[in-house]
Amino acid sequence: MKKIGGVVLDVKNISLAFGGVKALTDISFDVREHEIRAIIGPNGAGKSSMLNCINGVYQPQQGSVTLRGKTYRGMSPRQVAEMGVARTFQNLALFKGMSVLDNIMTGRNLRMRRGLFWQALHLGPARREETEQRAHAERIIDFLEIQAHRKTPVGRLPYGLQKRVDLGRALAMEPSLLLLDEPMAGMNVEEKQDMCRFILDVNDEFGTTIVLIEHDMGVVMDISDRVVVLDYGRKIGDGAPDEVRSSEDVVRAYLGVSQ
Amino acid sequence: MGPFLETLIGGLMSGMLYSLIALGFVLIFKASGVFNFAQGAMVLFAALAMARFAEWLPALTGLDGKLVVNALAFVGALAVMVVVAWLVERLALSRLVNQEGITLLMATLGIAYLLEGAGQMLFGNDIYKIDIGLPKDPMFLFEQTFEGGVLVSKEDLYAALIAAALVAGLSLFFQKTAIGRALRAVADDHQAAQSIGIPLSRIWVIVWSVAGFVALVAGMIWGSKLGVQFSLSLVALKALPVVILGGLTSVPGAIVGGLLIGVGEKLSEAYLGPALGGGIEYWFGYVLVLVVLLVRPQGLFGEKIIDRV
Numbered sequence: 001m002k003k004i005g006g007v008v009l010d011v012k013n014i015s016l017a018f019g020g021v022k023a024l025t026d027i028s029f030d031v032r033e034h035e036i037r038a039i040i041g042p043n044g045a046g047k048s049s050m051l052n053c054i055n056g057v058y059q060p061q062q063g064s065v066t067l068r069g070k071t072y073r074g075m076s077p078r079q080v081a082e083m084g085v086a087r088t089f090q091n092l093a094l095f096k097g098m099s100v101l102d103n104i105m106t107g108r109n110l111r112m113r114r115g116l117f118w119q120a121l122h123l124g125p126a127r128r129e130e131t132e133q134r135a136h137a138e139r140i141i142d143f144l145e146i147q148a149h150r151k152t153p154v155g156r157l158p159y160g161l162q163k164r165v166d167l168g169r170a171l172a173m174e175p176s177l178l179l180l181d182e183p184m185a186g187m188n189v190e191e192k193q194d195m196c197r198f199i200l201d202v203n204d205e206f207g208t209t210i211v212l213i214e215h216d217m218g219v220v221m222d223i224s225d226r227v228v229v230l231d232y233g234r235k236i237g238d239g240a241p242d243e244v245r246s247s248e249d250v251v252r253a254y255l256g257v258s259q
Numbered sequence: 260m261g262p263f264l265e266t267l268i269g270g271l272m273s274g275m276l277y278s279l280i281a282l283g284f285v286l287i288f289k290a291s292g293v294f295n296f297a298q299g300a301m302v303l304f305a306a307l308a309m310a311r312f313a314e315w316l317p318a319l320t321g322l323d324g325k326l327v328v329n330a331l332a333f334v335g336a337l338a339v340m341v342v343v344a345w346l347v348e349r350l351a352l353s354r355l356v357n358q359e360g361i362t363l364l365m366a367t368l369g370i371a372y373l374l375e376g377a378g379q380m381l382f383g384n385d386i387y388k389i390d391i392g393l394p395k396d397p398m399f400l401f402e403q404t405f406e407g408g409v410l411v412s413k414e415d416l417y418a419a420l421i422a423a424a425l426v427a428g429l430s431l432f433f434q435k436t437a438i439g440r441a442l443r444a445v446a447d448d449h450q451a452a453q454s455i456g457i458p459l460s461r462i463w464v465i466v467w468s469v470a471g472f473v474a475l476v477a478g479m480i481w482g483s484k485l486g487v488q489f490s491l492s493l494v495a496l497k498a499l500p501v502v503i504l505g506g507l508t509s510v511p512g513a514i515v516g517g518l519l520i521g522v523g524e525k526l527s528e529a530y531l532g533p534a535l536g537g538g539i540e541y542w543f544g545y546v547l548v549l550v551v552l553l554v555r556p557q558g559l560f561g562e563k564i565i566d567r568v
Contacts, residue, residue, distance in 0.1 A: 095452075097443070097508065
């Protein structure tokens with residue numbers, strides 16, 4: 001049994017509006033070390049907006065996000081990345097013209113310390129660093145079982161594999177917190193099973209804390225430790241999968257209710 | 260055979276110079292997905308800066324020696340181009356993150372006019388000259404093989420060598436280094452690049468600086484051939500068919516495209532010219548591009564875009 005630790009990410013009273021449209025209203029939840037935390041909800045519930053607030057893409061008008069005791073306000077996605085948060089995207093945002101290997105290597109960018117000067121000369125330290133980082137990227141390629149596609153431009157891979165590369169690029173950052181935006185959207189059953197296995201392995205082997213948005217209820221109930229349910233930008237449920245499943249509000253949001 | 264070789268070599272060398280300008284376009288397109296209309300203006304701006312610095316330096320400091328003065332003027336002009344890159348990022352690009360390509364294109368159009376105006380305001384609008392000591396006299400090759408030998412302009416030869424070295428260096432930089440990879444990543448997807456911690460603003464300053472550097476070298480070489488004046492910014496028009504032919508995203512494409520157009524222009528002028536009445540050089544590149552586009556819309560080396568339907 002894995003050990004769930006203390007709170008690493010604390011989201012408090014987040015409200016986000018675009019003009020008059022309220023995307024999120026007063027959302028609070030926490031994520032514990034080593035946990036797989038799911039955010040679910042019907043379309044337009046505000047799940048991706050929530051992720052974008054954690055990631056620094058959106059700046060909520062109210063509330064705070066605290067990561068390992070550090071509260072951030074007005075941080076850019078890059079600064080959040082520097083704090084060890086990686087993410088994948090709902091609509092693949094890979095570097096399509098680049099090979100699988102290069103895509104994953106970009107994830108090592110923050111770990112590269114040698115400056116423009118050394119790199120321009122392509123000598124000594126910069127080259128050694130490149131070799132080290134390459135070794136790390138290869139481990140990720142092995143882990144995700146995409147060895148055969150190492151040199152293929154990502155745009156030519158089938159969708160399921162592209163999703164895997166997306167995950168690989170995020171893993172290359174060695175994140176302590178991994179945000180997955182619908183990692184299984186649009187996949188067939190087999191691809192979903194593979195992806196589930198990778199997510200569980202990442203959580204298990206690397207001890208990475210994972211926040212995950214997912215539509216497929218079956219998947220969510222199987223792999224997550226705790227679930228937050230959003231509906232129309234409000235939190236309507238929070239707890240273990242079984243508790244959430246039997247909650248009246250949640251059932252109503254998903255299935256509607258007879259009058 | 261002699262005249263043919265002469266034309267061919269002449270074509271290859273002028274092609275190399277087209278490649279040099281095309282490279283500036285490709286660099287910025289690769290790294291920010293922007294077709295940079297200001298490239299020609301940057302060539303003019305850089306050349307003006309260098310020509311004037313080379314003029315002012317001896318007057319101000321009493322420095323002598325062509326090499327020292329030219330080197331200092333080059334470094335000075337490079338510094339100016341880095342400042343330009345930084346200003347472009349600060350004032351224009353950083354406000355246009357995640358915008359459509361067309362928006363960015365319009366911004367570069369504005370930058371082009373601004374640079375042309377500012378360049379002439381700061382550095383004057385006369386005709387200046389850059390003298391980097393390229394030899395003006397021609398040389399003859401294969402004098403034993405052909406009667407009269409093959410005439411090669413030494414100036415063009417040196418210029419082509421400089422251009423080739425620069426092109427080779429930059430394409431290696433792009434393919435083999437982490438910064439090169441980051442540049443390509445930014446070109447593909449701003450948002451994703453940010454999420455893995457690639458600093459957009461720094462990358463843009465770097466890439467515009469490198470494009471400024473390329474513009475400076477191009478301006479220096481073209482300027483020493485043609486003189487530094489407003490029409491230098493129109494040299495970019497020569498590079499337009501080159502980038503389209505080679506593919507906007509490909510550094511090798513810029514080279515091959517430049518060579519093809521350079522050679523094609525000169526050969527067609529020499530062999531078709533008499534029949535068609537001459538003046539082929541001016542439209543050859545565009546017609547060639549038109550034909551290529553019909554067959555390969557992505558250019559010869561561009562990335563083929565496959566859309567999922």
